[in-house]
Amino acid sequence: MSHPLRQHIEELVKLTDEEFAFILGHFEQIKKRKHQYLVQEGDVVKKEFWIIKGCLKSSFIDNDGKEHILQFGMENWWITDYESFVKQTKSKISIDCIEDSELLYITLENRDKLTSEMHKMERFWARKSKFGRIALQNRVLSLLQNSAKERYDLLLQQYPQLFQRVPKKMIASYLGVSRETLSRLNS
Amino acid sequence: MSHPLRQHIEELVKLTDEEFAFILGHFEQIKKRKHQYLVQEGDVVKKEFWIIKGCLKSSFIDNDGKEHILQFGMENWWITDYESFVKQTKSKISIDCIEDSELLYITLENRDKLTSEMHKMERFWARKSKFGRIALQNRVLSLLQNSAKERYDLLLQQYPQLFQRVPKKMIASYLGVSRETLSRLNS
Numbered sequence: 001m002s003h004p005l006r007q008h009i010e011e012l013v014k015l016t017d018e019e020f021a022f023i024l025g026h027f028e029q030i031k032k033r034k035h036q037y038l039v040q041e042g043d044v045v046k047k048e049f050w051i052i053k054g055c056l057k058s059s060f061i062d063n064d065g066k067e068h069i070l071q072f073g074m075e076n077w078w079i080t081d082y083e084s085f086v087k088q089t090k091s092k093i094s095i096d097c098i099e100d101s102e103l104l105y106i107t108l109e110n111r112d113k114l115t116s117e118m119h120k121m122e123r124f125w126a127r128k129s130k131f132g133r134i135a136l137q138n139r140v141l142s143l144l145q146n147s148a149k150e151r152y153d154l155l156l157q158q159y160p161q162l163f164q165r166v167p168k169k170m171i172a173s174y175l176g177v178s179r180e181t182l183s184r185l186n187s
Numbered sequence: 188m189s190h191p192l193r194q195h196i197e198e199l200v201k202l203t204d205e206e207f208a209f210i211l212g213h214f215e216q217i218k219k220r221k222h223q224y225l226v227q228e229g230d231v232v233k234k235e236f237w238i239i240k241g242c243l244k245s246s247f248i249d250n251d252g253k254e255h256i257l258q259f260g261m262e263n264w265w266i267t268d269y270e271s272f273v274k275q276t277k278s279k280i281s282i283d284c285i286e287d288s289e290l291l292y293i294t295l296e297n298r299d300k301l302t303s304e305m306h307k308m309e310r311f312w313a314r315k316s317k318f319g320r321i322a323l324q325n326r327v328l329s330l331l332q333n334s335a336k337e338r339y340d341l342l343l344q345q346y347p348q349l350f351q352r353v354p355k356k357m358i359a360s361y362l363g364v365s366r367e368t369l370s371r372l373n374s
Contacts, residue, residue: 068331126313136323144255
């Protein structure tokens with residue numbers, strides 16, 4: 001069976017064995033425990049992560065100390081603070097592990113090298129970025145348009161396993177509703 | 188003075204005269220009057236537009252007939268329904284002109300050809316897509332976190348000219364607030 005990252009990339013672009021070995025050579029593997037951070041607010045983010053196993057969240061703490069969840073991440077998802085990573089500015093968000101997690105990461109430098117040298121990988125990430133943009137576009141539409149109940153139902157339908165793996169208060173924070181509202185929706 | 192599209196692309200990747208001529212050969216130019224549509228809900232979108240001159244909006248009409256604005260577009264911006272364009276599904280949104288507008292467009296077929304043949308253009312659009320994603324990420328954070336007043340101030344600070352060119356009720360629809368709330372903010 002081929003490497004899970006290879007399977008993932010080959011959903012969009014086909015690779016030879018040599019190409020995949022070259023790509024994989026640009027990544028490092030790490031493990032993090034539940035509650036450990038990949039990115040802390042204020043970091044200048046140098047890495048993009050791909051989740052082999054585990055569950056993570058990227059989130060923002062507002063001035064009142066309230067957490068707002070931007071994104072969850074599970075197996076086969078990419079996660080980083082794209083603003084900090086792309087612009088090399090200080091991160092406004094944090095990324096931490098909801099479960100013990102195994103990840104691959106690529107540094108900005110290696111990612112630039114890889115996309116410059118391999119048009120296929122530029123193409124792969126360009127497509128991934130498009131899909132990320134589409135998901136965010138739908139999230140904006142949903143925040144503007146849908147009731148809390150509708151947002152809850154949509155999330156449950158798209159990512160049923162999130163509801164098994166993530167505490168209710170985090171689901172509430174992702175949906176932008178209070179925990180009390182979520183309890184009502186959930187009953 | 189070089190073509191405005193060339194200036195725009197060269198903010199991210201440098202081009203030779205031959206390369207730009209080749210790129211421009213993949214585009215067509217059109218004019219649209221105020222209130223005319225580029226995309227209507229239900230269309231399968233085959234084109235991505237670049238705005239030479241004018242002002243447009245992409246928006247969604249909910250079941251109650253209420254309009255929610257996803258994006259405005261002005262000079263030098265790209266606009267389309269990316270979900271429909273990338274996935275070739277029916278568009279959930281419409282794009283229409285707030286002012287008489289001049290546009291360049293590229294078809295999906297020509298865009299695929301151009302990005303396959305020219306790594307530089309793959310790179311250009313990959314970066315553009317990243318920036319689009321970052322803007323949407325900030326919009327989600329803002330919708331989750333900021334008050335109507337803060338969202339209004341942020342928009343005014345980022346795009347002061349929007350407030351000259353776009354009716355107040357559209358600004359309200361973009362911010363996800365009622366027109367009455369906007370009038371209070373605005374006074």
